[in-house]
Amino acid sequence: MATTTKRTRFSRRLPDHVTDELVSVLMEDKIFPFNELFERTFERLKLRNAVSGGEEMLRLRAYEKLQNLVTRGLVEKIGKEYKGGKRVNEAHSDFANAEE
Secondary structure, eight states: OOOOOOOOOOOOOOOHHHHHHHHHHHHHHEEEEHHHHHHHHHHHHHHHOOOOOOOHHHHHHHHHHHHHHHTTTSSSEETTTTOTTTTTTGHHHHHHHHOO
């Protein structure tokens, strides 16, 4: 008689503040170069007291998350500039919470 063990995973999905602020800035109908987009995102994160790990590490995280949004088709990349698409708000944690 074989016994199987049931593995349960507990996944705690915390809001991703960096993505939320990137989306908030990209929801404006404007095209942003990465540096301006990051500066505005960084300022918003400082206001929320959600900055940790230093500015350079945050810049790398923001760039990685932005590229993920581009890959998902939520953000349009035009040369070295970025523009939020029609569905960019789907990446915001408030949208995900509303779905549940």
